[in-house]
Amino acid sequence: MYKLVKPNILWICTDQQRFDSLKCYGNELVKTPNIDRLAERGVLFENCFSQSPVCTPSRASFLTGRYPRTTRCRQNGQAIPNDEKLITKLLADAGYICGLSGKLHISPCHPSVAPIKENRIDDGYAQFHWSHHATPEWPTNEYVQWLQEKGQKFKRENVEESNYVQYGPDAEYHQTTWCTEKAIQFIESNKDYDRPWLFSVNIFDPHHPFDPSKAYLQRYLERMDEIPLPNYKVGESENKPIYQQIDHNGAYGMKGNLAYSEMNDYDHRLLRAAYFAMVDLIDEQVGRMIATLEKTGQLENTIIIFMSDHGELLGDHGIYLKGPHFYEASVKVPLIISWPKKIKGNRRIDRLVELVDLAPTLLEAAGIPIYE
Amino acid sequence: MEMKGGAGEYINAEDFNPNIDSVNYSIRTKDYKYIFRFSDKEELYDIQNDPYENVNLADIEEQLEALQFMRELLLIEMKKTNPVLEVAIKNKLSQLVQKEHL
Numbered sequence: 001m002y003k004l005v006k007p008n009i010l011w012i013c014t015d016q017q018r019f020d021s022l023k024c025y026g027n028e029l030v031k032t033p034n035i036d037r038l039a040e041r042g043v044l045f046e047n048c049f050s051q052s053p054v055c056t057p058s059r060a061s062f063l064t065g066r067y068p069r070t071t072r073c074r075q076n077g078q079a080i081p082n083d084e085k086l087i088t089k090l091l092a093d094a095g096y097i098c099g100l101s102g103k104l105h106i107s108p109c110h111p112s113v114a115p116i117k118e119n120r121i122d123d124g125y126a127q128f129h130w131s132h133h134a135t136p137e138w139p140t141n142e143y144v145q146w147l148q149e150k151g152q153k154f155k156r157e158n159v160e161e162s163n164y165v166q167y168g169p170d171a172e173y174h175q176t177t178w179c180t181e182k183a184i185q186f187i188e189s190n191k192d193y194d195r196p197w198l199f200s201v202n203i204f205d206p207h208h209p210f211d212p213s214k215a216y217l218q219r220y221l222e223r224m225d226e227i228p229l230p231n232y233k234v235g236e237s238e239n240k241p242i243y244q245q246i247d248h249n250g251a252y253g254m255k256g257n258l259a260y261s262e263m264n265d266y267d268h269r270l271l272r273a274a275y276f277a278m279v280d281l282i283d284e285q286v287g288r289m290i291a292t293l294e295k296t297g298q299l300e301n302t303i304i305i306f307m308s309d310h311g312e313l314l315g316d317h318g319i320y321l322k323g324p325h326f327y328e329a330s331v332k333v334p335l336i337i338s339w340p341k342k343i344k345g346n347r348r349i350d351r352l353v354e355l356v357d358l359a360p361t362l363l364e365a366a367g368i369p370i371y372e
Numbered sequence: 373m374e375m376k377g378g379a380g381e382y383i384n385a386e387d388f389n390p391n392i393d394s395v396n397y398s399i400r401t402k403d404y405k406y407i408f409r410f411s412d413k414e415e416l417y418d419i420q421n422d423p424y425e426n427v428n429l430a431d432i433e434e435q436l437e438a439l440q441f442m443r444e445l446l447l448i449e450m451k452k453t454n455p456v457l458e459v460a461i462k463n464k465l466s467q468l469v470q471k472e473h474l
Binding site for chain 2: 069072074231232233236239240241242243316317326327328
């Protein structure tokens, strides 16, 4: 049977998740048993780097196996040209059925320039559940439509004593959960078909805004003292390049926007807590997807990838979010791959790998010639 | 509208205009990481003693020798890989060196 030869691919890619936000990457505070178990079952890459510290160039790069200067997506707001071939298109042409939930973000996604939805090239996705992010800014945001169906409205609540952190929707109404349910539906409905499949689970978290579910943040509020402060040496920005100095006073060059220079220790710890809380929900949902693979008998021959498109400075070097700052926190990402049928698990690889390596690797795994 | 400058648009090395274009390069050894920025501060980190890169040594007088070494190393690599830009970077660096000696 076709499926016995070609593996399925469950490609979980979170947004803006730094490498050290998982227990299996040394973080003792987060609760990530499911991703840790995935690492035990597969291969964990200790030194994986993204091609860019922002979304579009990074995503265009790992979806094509080409560097940003070649795909011509060098910064957010630039559209992937029609002549670029995505790995999903190549897989689809080779018989795969490809699906997605969440964002794609290889074309402009600001509502001012993309008011209806993200423009797509011939990307190979047969099923496309688009929700760029949770905030309702497009009528086509499928996550927001799902909330409506459940009689819910998207809302955030203020967290007392914080200008930076808010409570997002509860876990059951969270975008991470929605992305996961779409994946589960796809995995279940494909189990009876011969065709191999690929599903991209492109969760928006732990990308800012810092708005975890309340119950998940609460766990950290009791142990705030244990949360480490950012890696910052007082005054270090002063003799660093100008954009680092500017972003110290406001991320994205916007004065006062998550400005490290205006924060106290409590703010820093609460922001980390919020970030970790978002990761904890991601982990739970990863557990659900893996359980579905198990339940439907598809775990053996499914390649599971867990990764992120780039990191988050989270106050390191006196800066929040990201920018033209190529520090480890920004460019080093988690990468875990498991494929029980073919790859020996419980291994940690310390060699340098890059996200640009993924596309050719997946083609090889699927027995498809490398595209040049 | 395509932004002029800073958007990373593709140009040939031969067309590099030192008045409006910029380019950044980095090179590292076991001990140091050096970042050259055509239109901003250089960075030099002692990655043995400062692995998290909190202290930029490029401005520190006692580190001038290490800085010069890393600059030379970059130029040697550039000569092999992009001789046109090597000339532009060499010119820029010699301006910086002149300033250091004032």
